Amino acid sequence: MTGSSFRPHSSSWSLKLALCALGLVVSGTAMADSIDGTWCSVQEARMLTIQGSQLIVDRSVSTGQYSRHNFIADWPVPTAQESEKGTRIHLRLMGETTMVGVKIRANGETTAPETWHRCQPAT
Numbered sequence: 173m174t175g176s177s178f179r180p181h182s183s184s185w186s187l188k189l190a191l192c193a194l195g196l197v198v199s200g201t202a203m204a205d206s207i208d209g210t211w212c213s214v215q216e217a218r219m220l221t222i223q224g225s226q227l228i229v230d231r232s233v234s235t236g237q238y239s240r241h242n243f244i245a246d247w248p249v250p251t252a253q254e255s256e257k258g259t260r261i262h263l264r265l266m267g268e269t270t271m272v273g274v275k276i277r278a279n280g281e282t283t284a285p286e287t288w289h290r291c292q293p294a295t
Contacts, residue, residue: 206240207265211288219291222263241265247275263288 210221221228225238229248236245247259258278265271269290275283 205265205268207238207243207263207271210291211271212291214287214289216286220288227261 208222208224210219212219218229222238222243225235227234227236227243227245227248232248234245234248236243241264243261243263245261247261260276261273262276263271263273271288273286273288275286277283
């Protein structure tokens with residue numbers, strides 16, 4: 173095609189492609205957050221920790237299905253809370269410092285979403 177302004181090998185085209193690729197790399201780096209860490213409940217005075225495929229609550233540990241932004245596991249049951257037996261929790265990262273969790277009880281009942289924030293270190 174003569175007279176066409178589209179030239180995939182032109183220096184302008186290469187510069188645009190390089191800038192686009194750089195933008196993807198930079199934005200990917202900025203979004204490199206993870207659900208791992210210690211979280212504090214907004215609604216209740218509770219904490220939980222996610223370390224890879226492990227969920228730790230009140231010294232009880234469950235192994236779950238881990239991905240960078242989601243976690244699904246059986247809710248660890250301290251002996252004082254037998255009513256929670258058979259409950260699964262679905263946690264989803266909503267941003268660097270916010271996570272939302274929903275519990276699904278053994279009878280299929282779903283709890284209201286619970287908001288969690290990364291716990292602040294003690295000062």
